[in-house]
Amino acid sequence: QVQLVESGGGLVQPGGSLRLSCAASGILFRIYAMRWYRQAPGKQRELVAEVTTADSTNYDGSVKGRFTISRDNVKNTVYLQMNSLKPEDTAVYLCNAVRPSRDYWGQGTQVTVSS
Numbered sequence: 001q002v003q004l005v006e007s008g009g010g011l012v013q014p015g016g017s018l019r020l021s022c023a024a025s026g027i028l029f030r031i032y033a034m035r036w037y038r039q040a041p042g043k044q045r046e047l048v049a050e051v052t053t054a055d056s057t058n059y060d061g062s063v064k065g066r067f068t069i070s071r072d073n074v075k076n077t078v079y080l081q082m083n084s085l086k087p088e089d090t091a092v093y094l095c096n097a098v099r100p101s102r103d104y105w106g107q108g109t110q111v112t113v114s115s
Contacts, residue, residue, distance in 0.1 A: 002026035002104045004095045009109030012085055016113070020080040022095030022106055032099050034071055034078040038091035038111075048093070049080060063089075085113045 008020040033052050039045040049069035050058045057069050068081040090113050095106040
């Protein structure tokens with residue numbers, strides 16, 4: 001059974017930091033590209049960051065320079081370090097494992113940026 005379990009969300013003040021984690025089980029983690037998406041109320045789900053199997057990274061322009069995605073193929077975990085958080089970063093953040101013909105999702109973790 002495939003499971004992606006996110007953790008690390010919460011309430012943080014503008015300018016603060018959070019580190020999200022997504023622990024994967026039931027898949028051969030190292031052969032999957034890993035992505036973080038987010039979805040705010042009333043908005044479409046958007047891709048925030050991706051780390052490939054070759055450890056290359058890509059970011060949405062709105063988070064570039066503030067967020068860092070990384071993966072640990074021993075712990076089967078992907079991370080999202082989020083710095084200089086803004087109120088517009090408020091959303092449910094979801095972890096996604098993807099490869100050709102395979103696509104798995106976590107349940108999400110809420111991030112709220114507010115004073």
